[in-house]
Amino acid sequence: MASMESLGKKDNGPAIVAKGVSKTYDQRIKVDKKGYKHPTGQCYSCGEKIGNVTKCPKCSARQDRVRALRSVSMQMSKGEVFTLLGPNGAGKTTFLRILCTQLMPSAGDAHILGDSVVNDPKAVRENIAMVPQDAMAYSNYTPWDYAYYLSLLRGMDKETAKAKAEESLKAMLMWDLKDRPSQTLSGGEKRRGLIAAAIASDAPVLMLDEPTSGLDAIGRRNVWSTLRDRAATGKTIILTTHMMDEAEMVSDRLAIIDKGNLITVGTPEEIKKSIPYRYRVIAPENAIDRTRYPEVTKIGDRAVVYLESDEEAIEMVRDMLKKDVHAEASPVTLEDAFVYLVGEAIE
């Protein structure tokens, strides 16, 4: 696991320490006296296709409860941008909501700047601000209403709240739109307005659940830039995403979560290096002899071949060119590592 020093940043101590955080939901849907209807027809633990049973015949996992998080432990440092990466339904939002004191964990605890989310949620709330996934803006509220009034609610006096609201709205390029009711703003502008409200809070720990969903490329880069600037001032930023380029671009470190399990934690570079391949070649699927390569992923009529060294990649591209077939070689991406690690976890 990478330390902050290895990233060239000073380690200011832990902002968040999560130990054994688990969350289990009851998922029973009673249909008649005979039993229960299974919500998905698939074992939550091993993925086996099953009927309306409360215990999986293959792995014996209980089906009347969904384990959204399974004993997740991790640490985030002050001044760090930390990303929770995972597919839909992985447990990212559940973990974030536990950190935000919106949801009680079934087991384990997390401490934010030393305060327990289980035992001292009021103290935790003094130090956090969050933007939930799919949060919407009330149609009659303006970006200013959100940024200014939510800052006042945090206990700021009027002058400070005004200054913070102005600063955050300018940072999110929303200053010119500050007095426009949300119903006249685009989806991305509304989202940026909500992020500005969270930033205006000046909370030491900022938690953003998929902050850039619905934003265009320029909007996304603006959010990334603002988050990096905030982290440089010592604020800790935690965000969730399933967009690999975002995770790679903005994160100091990231954690991959899948099916409630923590798969790995590290810098984007470390995670890319954690898989046995360094290069990939993309070529038409019918031009590749799959038996020659250990790892090939088919994407429609194309294939991605994973290779251990640049020599192998160059050789393969040369072979393809001799056959007059177009092929591209490049270093593995975070997405490649993610698919490899999550796929391995599923297997």
Added chain:
Amino acid sequence: MAVKKVIRDAFLIAWLKSIPDLKRQPLILVLLTALSAIPLFFIVLFGGSGMLNAGLVGVIVSSIGFIGISASIQDLTWDRYVKLREMVVAMPVSSISYSIGITLGFLIFALPGFLLFMGFGVYRGMFDLTGLLLTFGAMALCWLGLAVIGFTIATYQQKASPNTLGIWANLLSFLFVFLPPVYYPKEMLSQYGMSWIAYLLPTSNAAEIIRYLTEQTAWDQTSYMYHWIALVVTVIIFAILVVKKARWREP
């Protein structure tokens, strides 16, 4: 958390829940006032001007009653839907401030109409000073009662969609204001043996109290006290239900 902060936050939430809407859609005040006043038009049209005071009691109660239950259900439900509540939970704001803020928020919508009709009642000499103060007291309890009933419904129906609950909220507003003895005295239900309905709802209890205070109903000390008790009991029962079920943080 200091009491001062709880009160400050409650007023801030009330402001946030009412002023942006009023600033950008002030016509809503006209609509709310008209909704309460329209029955008065028909009462006077068909019953004559002698029915004006009787109808005015209904208008005063409905000016708060019509919006009360609807607003409290819809505010909680929409806050959950747009995730404003999640943002507030993750802030140093107490659940008490939030509840009081929402309750005060819809009062801000209702207050202009209520004060207008009360002023008209005072102008017509319906109230002496004691009657005026007791009417404010009864209406305050009615307002609280409707808020806690609305909170109870929103709390027990957390999975219902905001649109469904919005329709129910409006239906309940009609049910609480136009069907029970609010615009008419409970004695009119006696012939059907149903005058007890007047004791069930905060709106009809408040209306009956105002009718006693403005001498539109023959004084009956027992019945008058029962209406006050019913108002208080409604607030207590539904407040207990909300406190028992509602969770600021999800379990």
